[in-house]
Amino acid sequence: MAGAEFESLEQCLEKHLPLADLREVKRILYGKETRELNLPRGAFEAATKGDFELLGCAFEAVEEQQRRPRTVRVGLVQNRTPLPADTPVVKQVTALHRRIAAIAEVAAMCGVNIICFQEAWTMPFAFCTREKLPWTEFAESAEDGPTTRFCQELSRKHGMVVVSPILERDVEHGDVLWNTAVVISNSGKVLGKTRKNHIPRVGDFNESTYYMEGNLGHPVFQTPFGRIAVNICYGRHHPLNWLMFSINGAEIIFNPSATIGVLSESLWPIEARNAAIANHCFTCAINRVGEERFPNEFTSGDGKKAHQDFGYFYGSSYVAAPDGSRTPGLPRNRDGLLVAELDLNLCRQTSDIWGFKMTGRYEMYAQELAEAVKPSYSPNIVKE
Amino acid sequence: MAGAEFESLEQCLEKHLPLADLREVKRILYGKETRELNLPRGAFEAATKGDFELLGCAFEAVEEQQRRPRTVRVGLVQNRTPLPADTPVVKQVTALHRRIAAIAEVAAMCGVNIICFQEAWTMPFAFCTREKLPWTEFAESAEDGPTTRFCQELSRKHGMVVVSPILERDVEHGDVLWNTAVVISNSGKVLGKTRKNHIPRVGDFNESTYYMEGNLGHPVFQTPFGRIAVNICYGRHHPLNWLMFSINGAEIIFNPSATIGVLSESLWPIEARNAAIANHCFTCAINRVGEERFPNEFTSGDGKKAHQDFGYFYGSSYVAAPDGSRTPGLPRNRDGLLVAELDLNLCRQTSDIWGFKMTGRYEMYAQELAEAVKPSYSPNIVKE
Numbered sequence: 119m120a121g122a123e124f125e126s127l128e129q130c131l132e133k134h135l136p137l138a139d140l141r142e143v144k145r146i147l148y149g150k151e152t153r154e155l156n157l158p159r160g161a162f163e164a165a166t167k168g169d170f171e172l173l174g175c176a177f178e179a180v181e182e183q184q185r186r187p188r189t190v191r192v193g194l195v196q197n198r199t200p201l202p203a204d205t206p207v208v209k210q211v212t213a214l215h216r217r218i219a220a221i222a223e224v225a226a227m228c229g230v231n232i233i234c235f236q237e238a239w240t241m242p243f244a245f246c247t248r249e250k251l252p253w254t255e256f257a258e259s260a261e262d263g264p265t266t267r268f269c270q271e272l273s274r275k276h277g278m279v280v281v282s283p284i285l286e287r288d289v290e291h292g293d294v295l296w297n298t299a300v301v302i303s304n305s306g307k308v309l310g311k312t313r314k315n316h317i318p319r320v321g322d323f324n325e326s327t328y329y330m331e332g333n334l335g336h337p338v339f340q341t342p343f344g345r346i347a348v349n350i351c352y353g354r355h356h357p358l359n360w361l362m363f364s365i366n367g368a369e370i371i372f373n374p375s376a377t378i379g380v381l382s383e384s385l386w387p388i389e390a391r392n393a394a395i396a397n398h399c400f401t402c403a404i405n406r407v408g409e410e411r412f413p414n415e416f417t418s419g420d421g422k423k424a425h426q427d428f429g430y431f432y433g434s435s436y437v438a439a440p441d442g443s444r445t446p447g448l449p450r451n452r453d454g455l456l457v458a459e460l461d462l463n464l465c466r467q468t469s470d471i472w473g474f475k476m477t478g479r480y481e482m483y484a485q486e487l488a489e490a491v492k493p494s495y496s497p498n499i500v501k502e
Numbered sequence: 503m504a505g506a507e508f509e510s511l512e513q514c515l516e517k518h519l520p521l522a523d524l525r526e527v528k529r530i531l532y533g534k535e536t537r538e539l540n541l542p543r544g545a546f547e548a549a550t551k552g553d554f555e556l557l558g559c560a561f562e563a564v565e566e567q568q569r570r571p572r573t574v575r576v577g578l579v580q581n582r583t584p585l586p587a588d589t590p591v592v593k594q595v596t597a598l599h600r601r602i603a604a605i606a607e608v609a610a611m612c613g614v615n616i617i618c619f620q621e622a623w624t625m626p627f628a629f630c631t632r633e634k635l636p637w638t639e640f641a642e643s644a645e646d647g648p649t650t651r652f653c654q655e656l657s658r659k660h661g662m663v664v665v666s667p668i669l670e671r672d673v674e675h676g677d678v679l680w681n682t683a684v685v686i687s688n689s690g691k692v693l694g695k696t697r698k699n700h701i702p703r704v705g706d707f708n709e710s711t712y713y714m715e716g717n718l719g720h721p722v723f724q725t726p727f728g729r730i731a732v733n734i735c736y737g738r739h740h741p742l743n744w745l746m747f748s749i750n751g752a753e754i755i756f757n758p759s760a761t762i763g764v765l766s767e768s769l770w771p772i773e774a775r776n777a778a779i780a781n782h783c784f785t786c787a788i789n790r791v792g793e794e795r796f797p798n799e800f801t802s803g804d805g806k807k808a809h810q811d812f813g814y815f816y817g818s819s820y821v822a823a824p825d826g827s828r829t830p831g832l833p834r835n836r837d838g839l840l841v842a843e844l845d846l847n848l849c850r851q852t853s854d855i856w857g858f859k860m861t862g863r864y865e866m867y868a869q870e871l872a873e874a875v876k877p878s879y880s881p882n883i884v885k886e
Contacts, residue, residue: 124526127527127530127531130519130523130526130527131527134518134519134520134523135514135518135519136518139514139518142508142514143511143514143515145767145768146511146767146768146771147511147531147768147771148768149768149769150768301884303886305886307886309884309886310884315863316861316862316863317861318856318857318861319857319860319861320855320856320857321855331861331863335870335882336870336882337882337883337884338881338882338883338884339883339884340883340884340885340886341886345883352861355779355780355856355858356780356858356861356862356863357741357742357745357776357780358741358742358745358862358863358864358867361741361742362867362870362871362874365870365871365874365881366881366882366883367881367883382826383529383530384529384530384531384532384533384534384826384827385533385779385826387530387531388772388775388776388779388826389776389779389780391772392741392772392773392776395739395769395772395773396739396740396741396773442766442768442769442772443768471704471705472704472739473702473703473704474739474740476703477700477701477702477703477715477736477740478700478740478742479699479700479715479740479742480742480871480874480875481871481872481875483742483746483871484868484871484872484874484875485872486719486720486746486749487746487749487864487865487867487868487871488865488868488869488872490746490749490864490868491864491865491868497722497749497750497751498719498720498721498722498750499721499722499723499724499729499750499751500685500693500694500721500722500723500724501724502687502689502691502693502724502725
């Protein structure tokens, strides 16, 4: 199927498995069970009215003597593009602003401290077309474009940190486009930006036609709610990308994405979760939802006929914790807001147990990698 | 539970889910379904007689014009220690040799080309005790110890490559112990050895009391059946360890392990599989089975009373492919042989689709890591 028919893995398992078996299956698949968050009834009502799923989960840490629990609530938003892709650009952006404002309102009711939207959230994921106009008109300044100003208002209104992944146009450096996430402090100030470090050349993800690999390294943003970083989409396939954010101190790494069923659905539960485990941090994987159709037909390099539809974006956004546990996913076929309460103390607690940084031998790997990239490198192969 | 009662995730899902749902759940959880291998009836009979599970699966690749399919059969062996840990050392080793010889016989009937045993396969996993004698008496020379000679016989008899993870005593370098895997060519020659690169200090895995981090780097062994490497146990938590084996050309990376339910069971399906995805190679995760009891009681650093039993080794050995698909796991509670047929062409085919090496930016990471390990390193943290 890989389309909209199947709501979610969790819903299916809960429907069919006897309780004792369900418990074992969940233990093996998801680790220590997350606690259901007690969210206000008004928030659920607003979500129903707004036609999106609202899901609340909490991860707990052990009590310590010298640190109080460091609980923070993150909000992950997944959504369809509400208007067809051939609607005028400004109308599409405005509709998306309106949709996100409504979801953020509910997030605020749920006490969310940091909210993150999906990759390139102000536009359809038009890079499949390889057309430049009108799609490049969705690009904005990260510092003072209309979307950043919109997010600053959200942030001031709700006292939230906002992570806003957009298509950026960098006018100061020759009108270049980037795939960028803007981080706005809960005070409404633009704290900074980070760029997608790895660019796909996979299937219809012709993104290298539009922008290059990010040049801002691996910045981590200190907020009152913990240190956060953003690993955009295809960067989740690169363990070193997660690692450098973690080495720079990230406690939560967001992974705003846009990815489709036939390409990646069986990889989705694995990669961000592996990163949470390997780096003793929380990871937040966000995917968009639904199908997007484009005005002109395009081919997909797969021998099939030209068509106008991108594949099926399967939602399934989730949060993974350093101890390997994870929340259920949001549905595959509905807009949704996942509110997760994290006790950031779990990061250091898990690190003290497993010790991957202590045992990581990064000096050896820095040397081995430096050797390996030399044109003269000869791999260490033992032959008979 | 986390004990022997629950046979396997797959068995439970197949028992309870309606067929259409089962198909979707498997697609999301396991990716493209593996084909059941048609193994000889005699092999199944021998497995039943020998009281171990026999499971056969095949991964397929697309046909190419200039390369023939490069099919190879790997055999993963998981087993209990047949004798109690207080039996004399030589008796325990002999019983294990006998058990493995019987399983290898069946592997040969199934056309296995490369067989790999579990970590420290000739002994109980006694590092929980922190006692030196008699456990260090299980250590042997990698080059000409009794176990290596035993494996050379196996290899000559069956024309198999044998990967034999043992506790090594290196007499030539001051009687030092290592956690080592010996690789024996199908000709019976010792092709070389590789050592565990990352050593745990986790729970009862007091291995750093016995041996140090491996000093042999990331060798890859060229065999007639493809290029193989061995990432021993705790090294599976370290993405850079997998990466360097892959950069050196490994097409199959074995991960012989010994790990217990309460510690790692929800991590087990994630890490080796993520490594197969991230590195465009096959990974083979092998865990031992059952509970081991030791003559003297020991404490576990968890506030609980002294006891004589290690936790529950949950088996669940599996193979993951570069496209993210995987085999079912062997049972949680039985000895087993998993025979997987791999078409190694899938490695390059997947690499050409996803391109993680091409887009990996290793030069940047070599520099960033070299900076990060300096005592003077100041993490890239953006503050308001």
